[in-house]
Amino acid sequence: MKLLLRIKYDGSSYCGFQYQPDDPTVQGVLTEKVSEAFGFDCTITGCSRTDSGVHALGYVAAVEPQDISRRDENWCSIPVEKVHRAVNMRLPCDIAVTGAALVPDSFHPRYDTVAKEYRYVISDGVCPDPFMRDRAYRIRRRLSDAQIALMNDLAGHLVGKHDFSAFMASGSGVTDTVRTLYILEAKRADDSTVCITAKGDGFLYNMVRILTGTLLDAAYGKIKPEEGALILESRDRKKAGPTAPACGLYLAKVEFAKEIDFKAI
Amino acid sequence: MKLLLRIKYDGSSYCGFQYQPDDPTVQGVLTEKVSEAFGFDCTITGCSRTDSGVHALGYVAAVEPQDISRRDENWCSIPVEKVHRAVNMRLPCDIAVTGAALVPDSFHPRYDTVAKEYRYVISDGVCPDPFMRDRAYRIRRRLSDAQIALMNDLAGHLVGKHDFSAFMASGSGVTDTVRTLYILEAKRADDSTVCITAKGDGFLYNMVRILTGTLLDAAYGKIKPEEGALILESRDRKKAGPTAPACGLYLAKVEFAKEIDFKAI
Numbered sequence: 426m427k428l429l430l431r432i433k434y435d436g437s438s439y440c441g442f443q444y445q446p447d448d449p450t451v452q453g454v455l456t457e458k459v460s461e462a463f464g465f466d467c468t469i470t471g472c473s474r475t476d477s478g479v480h481a482l483g484y485v486a487a488v489e490p491q492d493i494s495r496r497d498e499n500w501c502s503i504p505v506e507k508v509h510r511a512v513n514m515r516l517p518c519d520i521a522v523t524g525a526a527l528v529p530d531s532f533h534p535r536y537d538t539v540a541k542e543y544r545y546v547i548s549d550g551v552c553p554d555p556f557m558r559d560r561a562y563r564i565r566r567r568l569s570d571a572q573i574a575l576m577n578d579l580a581g582h583l584v585g586k587h588d589f590s591a592f593m594a595s596g597s598g599v600t601d602t603v604r605t606l607y608i609l610e611a612k613r614a615d616d617s618t619v620c621i622t623a624k625g626d627g628f629l630y631n632m633v634r635i636l637t638g639t640l641l642d643a644a645y646g647k648i649k650p651e652e653g654a655l656i657l658e659s660r661d662r663k664k665a666g667p668t669a670p671a672c673g674l675y676l677a678k679v680e681f682a683k684e685i686d687f688k689a690i
Numbered sequence: 691m692k693l694l695l696r697i698k699y700d701g702s703s704y705c706g707f708q709y710q711p712d713d714p715t716v717q718g719v720l721t722e723k724v725s726e727a728f729g730f731d732c733t734i735t736g737c738s739r740t741d742s743g744v745h746a747l748g749y750v751a752a753v754e755p756q757d758i759s760r761r762d763e764n765w766c767s768i769p770v771e772k773v774h775r776a777v778n779m780r781l782p783c784d785i786a787v788t789g790a791a792l793v794p795d796s797f798h799p800r801y802d803t804v805a806k807e808y809r810y811v812i813s814d815g816v817c818p819d820p821f822m823r824d825r826a827y828r829i830r831r832r833l834s835d836a837q838i839a840l841m842n843d844l845a846g847h848l849v850g851k852h853d854f855s856a857f858m859a860s861g862s863g864v865t866d867t868v869r870t871l872y873i874l875e876a877k878r879a880d881d882s883t884v885c886i887t888a889k890g891d892g893f894l895y896n897m898v899r900i901l902t903g904t905l906l907d908a909a910y911g912k913i914k915p916e917e918g919a920l921i922l923e924s925r926d927r928k929k930a931g932p933t934a935p936a937c938g939l940y941l942a943k944v945e946f947a948k949e950i951d952f953k954a955i
Contacts, residue, residue, distance in 0.1 A: 435820045480821075509817050518823035523816075551788075552774055552955045555700045556745075558783035560821070689816050 428501050428508065429526045429534065430459075431687045433481060437559040437672070440477045440542045442484070451475075451520060452486075458515040459488055463502065466491035472534040472679045473541065476631070478671035480560065482544070483523075483678045485685075487534045501527065506688035524687025526529035540607065540680040542624040546673045547641075550617025559628050561618065562673035564641075571573040572644035573611050576621075579643040580609040582653025583636065585587040589629055590660035592639070594668065602660075604629065611640055622677075631668050639666035693766050693773065694791045694799065695724075695754040696952045699746050700784040702824040702937070707740045707749070714784060716740075717751075722821035723780040727768065731756035737799035737804065737944045741896070745825065745938035747809070748788075748943045750950075752799045766792065771953035789952025797946075805872065805945040807889040808898045811938045812906075815882025819865055826883065829906075833884050837909035838876050841886075844908040845874040848901065854894055855925035857904070859933065860955025862895035867925075869894065876905060887942075896933050904931030 432455070440448040444456070452469055460467045472485045490500050503511050508525035510516070548554055548561035549568050557563070568576075586605040593602060608624040621640060623633045639656070642648040648656075648666065656664045697720070705713040708719070717734050725732045737750045754786050755765050773790035781787070813819055813826035814833050822828070833841075851870040858867060873889040886905060888898045904921070907913040913921075913931065921929045 433817075433820055435823075513818055518818065519820045521818045521820050553783065553786045555698055555786050556786045557824070558700075567775075652758055 426496075426498055426501065427528050427530055427532055428505070429528050429532070429687070430455075430486050430508070430512070430522050430578060431524040431526075431679070431685075432484040432486060433521050433523050434484065436478050436480045438476060439478065442471050442475045442481075450479075451484075454517065454520060455486065459512055460491075461515050462508075462511040462636060463490075465495060470534055476671045476674075477675070477677055478559070479674045481676040484676055485534045485679045487528070495536055496530070500619065506690045509651050509689040510524065519528060522689075524689045526685045526687050528685065529607050534679070538627070538679055539682050540624060540626055541628060541676065542608075542622065542678040542680075544675040544677045545617040545621040545623070545630070545633060545637045545669065546614075546635075546675065547621070548617060549619055554617060557618075562637075562670050567617075568613075568644055570613075573613060573619065575643045575646075575650055576611040576640040577639055578650030579648065579653050580611065582650060583657065584609050587657045588660060589632060591656050591658070591662055591665045592632045592635045593629035593662065593663060593675060594631035594635065595662070599629060602629060604632070609636060609640075634669045634671070635662075635665050635667075637669035637673070641669065642666035691761075691763055691766065691791060691906040692793050692797055693765040693770070693779070694793050694797070694950060694952070695720075695751050695753060695773070695787050695793075695855050696788050696789040696950075697746060697749040697751060699749065700825070701740060701743050701745045703741045703784060706744065707738065707746075716746075716749075716877060719782065719785060720751065724777055725756075726780050727773075727776040728755075730760060735799055737803055741936045741939075742942055743824070744939045744941065749941055750799045750944045752793070752797065752892060761795070771955045774954045787954075789954040791950045791952050793950065799944070802946050803892070803944055804947050805889060805891055806893060806941065807873075807887065807945075808893070809942045810886040810888070810898060810902045810934065811879075811940065812884040812886070812902075812938050813882060814870040814884055819882060822883075824937050827902075827935050830880075833878075833909055835878075838878060838884065840908045840911075840915055841876040841905040843915030844913065845876065846919050847915060848922065849874050852922045853925060854897060854922070856921050856927055856930045857897045858894035858927065859896035859900065860927070863896045867894060869897070874901060874905075897936045898939060899936065900927075900930050900932075902931075902934035902938070906934065907931035939955055 427687045434453040444452040470487045501551040512522045527533045590602040606625040614620045707716045709717040735752045774787040777787045811826040855867040871890040879885045
């Protein structure tokens with residue numbers, strides 16, 4: 426039996442999710458605090474790497490006792506619907522468990538993911554918003570409705586099953602670069618905020634940030650929407666737009682074949 | 691001529707608005723950065739003290755050259771609608787100017803205030819929200835509709851013109867403790883947030899935070915709504931509820947006899 430945690434975090438102070446020996450990471454903090462809550466060392470497996478400064482609204486991680494001999498049906502000594510309390514009271518205020526669930530040992534939060542949804546937040550008000558610092562990409566000129574329409578025109582050429590090599594940063598070592606993008610859409614959320622939603626069966630390294638930079642290039646007239654297909658075909662990172670900053674990116678939701686019923690009371 | 695600035699700030703890192711020689715304050719930072727923008731020393735006069743950790747959405751401050759001989763009709767060398775840019779490029783990311791206006795020398799942002807509106811944000815979701823840390827008062831039990839109704843029942847006994855001594859922290863030296871509360875209302879904003887709006891012609895030291903603590907006491911059944919009048923009459927701070935934490939408080943809006951047309955393009 427594995428314990429799944431649904432986690433929300435402000436990534437501003439972390440060097441991403443994945444453990445690093447010398448830098449603060451979400452996995453590092455979680456491992457320590459979850460182990461404290463259970464009273465024995467636990468192993469945390471994440472659903473995704475997130476970059477330094479990237480946030481999460483619905484990250485999913487699996488917990489298991491580090492000691493294999495402890496891994497029986499009853500190792501989770503805390504009632505699952507109360508796990509969030511035991512862990513949150515120990516976590517720093519920028520990370521919170523929002524629900525927990527028990528799943529079979531065979532479940533893997535990364536390999537069993539069927540879809541991920543990201544949100545990219547752009548702050549385009551006349552004045553910067555102090556409450557959105559480190560939580561949105563601040564651009565100085567307000568995006569017009571026509572510019573947002575150009576972004577969505579280009580997005581229409583990118584959704585579907587494609588080789589997204591042109592939208593992948595180097596260094597990940599991934600060889601299968603075909604992904605299916607179900608949703609890619611820019612929408613004005615309020616007078617000073619535009620949100621991009623990207624949902625797909627998986628994402629390459631920095632893919633959402635490069636997609637965002639490319640949509641913005643379309644808004645600025647640097648790329649024509651109909652060039653989307655050419656950029657994909659080129660498989661050339663240089664043909665796509667710049668990588669938008671990490672601070673605007675949120676891992677919003679992770680979906681599995683069977684919906685997980687996370688509990689918190 | 692004075693230059694008015696409308697300011698938004700996240701007060702988490704500041705010991706309040708008012709200048710203190712050894713601690714970071716909003717006035718201290720503003721004085722330095724506005725002076726830098728104009729190229730000569732400026733004096734900043736605020737509309738209100740705010741406590742350490744309190745936030746502002748629409749604070750108003752007046753700017754004048756420190757050197758009286760500079761105070762002519764043309765001292766503001768930056769076009770008023772562009773002042774926000776010159777100042778914001780110098781300000782730290784937790785303070786922003788959201789508009790500017792020119793007013794006669796006789797105008798005073800504190801004495802000419804006819805009404806102030808505060809917002810108090812309570813976070814009552816099952817799980818803490820990492821994005822609301824330092825920006826809301828976190829309580830562990832969700833407020834029911836019935837509890838919010840009790841808060842509003844008590845609020846109904848407190849609105850109007852009263853001696854609010856019972857809702858004033860000691861130490862301010864204020865002797866006229868009569869104020870008119872136009873609005874005091876608790877409302878669920880979303881599934882994990884309750885907002886209290888307090889609007890009045892003026893507020894005593896810690897008054898909104900004590901009002902909030904007292905409304906919460908009504909929610910918890912510690913005070914009956916109809917005791918509101920008795921608490922006011924007692925003029926006894928001990929009869930009112932506790933002082934709610936600073937982090938939930940926002941100075942939302944300041945109103946003057948004549949509406950100010952703040953500009954930012």
